[in-house]
Amino acid sequence: MRLVRDLYVMLDKVNSEEAPLDLKVPETFDEFIWDMKNNDYDLRSFAFKLKATMESMDKELRSSRLSEQLNKHYAAIAIPKGLYCLSLRLTDEYSSNALARKQLPPPELVPCLSDNSYFHFVLASDNILAASVVVRSTIRSSLKPERIVFHVITDKKTYPAMHSWFALNSLSPAIVEVKGVHQFDWLTQENVPVLESIETQRAARDRYHGSRRPITSANDSPRVFAAKLQAGSPTYTNVLNHIRIYMPELFPSLNKVVFLDDDVVVQHDLSPLWDIDLSGKVNGAVETCRECAWAYGMNIFDLNAWRKTTIKDKYHHWVKENLKSNFTLWRLGTLPPGLIAFKGHVHPIDPSWHLLGLGYQEKTDISSVEQAAVIHYNGQSKPWLEIGFKHLQPFWTKYVNYSNEFLRNCHIMEPQL
Template identity: 65%
Template sequence: MRSGRRPQGRSIAIRKQTETGLGSRIVRKSGSERRNLIGSDVGGGAARTRMQLHISPSMRSITISSSNEFIDLMKIKVAARHISYRTLFHTILILAFLLPFVFILTALVTLEGVNKCSSIDCLGRRLGPRFLGRVDASERLARDFYKILNEVSTQEIPDGLKLPDSFSHLVSDMKNNQYDAKTFALILRAMMEKFERDIRESKFAELMNKHFAASSIPKGIHCLSLRLTDEYSSNAHARRQLPSPEFLPVLSDNSFHHFILATDNILAASVVVSSAVQSSSKPEKIVFHVITDKKTYAGMHSWFALNSVAPAIVEIKGVHQFDWLTRENVPVLEAVESHNGVRNYYHGNHVAGANLTETTPRTFASKLQSRSPKYISLLNHLRIYIPELFPNLDKVVFLDDDIVVQRDLAPLWDLDLGGKVNGAVETCRGEDEWVMSKRLRNYFNFSHPLIAKHLDPEECAWAYGMNVFDLQAWRKTNIRETYHSWLRENLKSNLTMWKLGTLPPALIAFKGHVHTIDSSWHMLGLGYQNKTNIENVKKAAVIHYNGQSKPWLEIGFEHLRPFWTKYVNYSNDFIKNCHILE
């Protein structure tokens, strides 16, 4: 026997009492059930917790646990060798020093309860069960509920299942009918699917209403046209010649800056002209050629006759005043306006025959946009005939009626197009997916053999709305004939090659004749998206409200409208009497 080693039968007891009232004791017993205990009572009453230290008979493991079986705090395995009593004594002293801290944390856990997590032991309380392979009640409940939800997701919802109208009604039904978890999950799924259908139907209804609002004429603008037309018949000054006879030679003078605008919207035309003149450093060099239809001609003429933009010059011409616009020269336009299938497509029921269950709101919105009645308007197709309508002009800037000019456009006439016909901004270089990420695949049906044969789906598209046209170069091409031939093919195919207006055939007709200009000249999308960057709007030379949310409509975006309304003359009697945009 090793010297200093005590006989087995001898028992040792060490007691220690701390000032905080925490007690500890060690009892060693002889025999086969050798066990050492260190115990402590923490708290009082119902919150009492007793901690115990268990030393195995073989002296190879030490376990610390609570008497209420809340948690096994620590288990230490000792290497398989003899331990001196001195080492054991020091180990027990160290554990006795640490135990009060462990007891305090355990008491906090007991007092706080399982669901609270405000003390430092929260980490141990959460991670401990996982290390020991245990799952608390909340996790077990969540796991069981996920299992039930997975089962219910594949089940058929019974016909005639009565669904609560709200969450409060659902809770009330649960209390009254004592639903089990599976029934609750099934009803919850049925309610969610119903709400999704309702939201989807509401979204489509919103898109339809927006389409009708965008296609209609606001009461104020209609009033303005009627009052100005009446003024034309009763006021000689409203019928005065535009421009004055002494300025007639300027209409074909290529030293001036000629703008072309085709519209039947008097208010929109006034904003385009006013903004261009006010933004110009040399307004005396500006000549506007405004083309309108026969019904709007008198009102349009009255407005510019009564509201001079001098020193700029304005010419008003009706479509009926162009001798060149005959059925022989424009055969396809005649077909487009008289073709029953085409008229039904643009003016018919846009919901009938549409499978809304398989259509996304965005796709539906695009289809509605492509069915705007303006796409079969003669005014919308006139841009392809500019060289013939203005045979004496060499270079012009074409503007849509939903734009605002914010910067001097005179440098556009000094722009070298490199022999190309059309100076335009490309629409595939931007970050947004709705306006400035357009390629030919966005406009054409590439499942059609003719389209697939002649076009590249990844080719970049360009924008109408602000275009610099070199008419001398244009007259040397067959752009108009190409435009007509592809329109005929699309009509023969029952509009299966493309749906959207005049831009697709122009993308084909101008192929190889487009010179890309800097995007700062023409910013698009103000009628599509309300998240337009205001700083970019301020910097752009021309801003374009292309899309349904025109600034003169109630559905226009309020934060983008001021860039347009700043050029509306609200002091004008006609504007005031028609209560426009009040």
């Protein structure tokens, strides 16, 4: 007991002292043990050796964790060569093939776009393959596919490729509309202050990713480091990430819509969502911690109820406040202002409608995945990336037609499990 007490006293002393300049630090703990066994050190030398060894190991572990976070981040935000190729080939097809440019939907079905007897789904994405899985899985899981209308919104750059894909891959009897943000007359800088903040957000991203600034400080923990990387994701400076806040204005004739993120898979018929009584609320969503938060990714929106609120104005207010604070309220992203703006307007729905976490919870229960109506790959490990969790990818890949000519020409192949 006395030896242990003396050791603690000595460790306290060496913590406040500088190590001898000639101190040789073992590279591993095994080397430290060997060193102790084969050399007759006094207690002070032992304490210095132990302290230096533990500090070295801690530094190595931290460096390893930071490298892991960095590698995973770049793997998550990089566009795979196959998806880049797919977008280029489909864009070229749009230019050269009249069939790829055909009107979506055909003229005789245009009235259905504002017909409230249909089930209207909205998807905003610049990822063609991911969007195709969302639309295809929704239609294949539906008991009434002939009553489905999909409104696919994309950016101006991706529009030709996205239009080509859905023009050349019919999902009849469902109806699909593809529209670029540049084709919505309402989406002007005057009506959408968020557009004004996009460049500011990109500048904020450059604080962490610009070549002139360090990506992290020496004191950042791996968790803080990962948060800064996540804040720098291009997703957060994309107007498509804000588009859901403008549903009432973009679809003035519709009463209800289901909004889906592009990293979900639909496994069951979603038409019963339209029968849920939202009790005057705007947003039907699965709660993630009672009233404090709710899940983005699969939401049933009552647009008539929404039009009677100030949700959009509150959203704009808090986005502006965050800009004024130099992003000290939250780094980037739409979830914080969304949670604030929708406070008091959310109706909780059964958790079985929407299972989250398949992009970061590797040990997600498979039986829960199989039972959920919508599964959500939120997180970095998207199913179309090499870092996707292999045992969770089949729930997504089953809706990809890998025999498609464009996929084959771009070497997009089914992952080997």
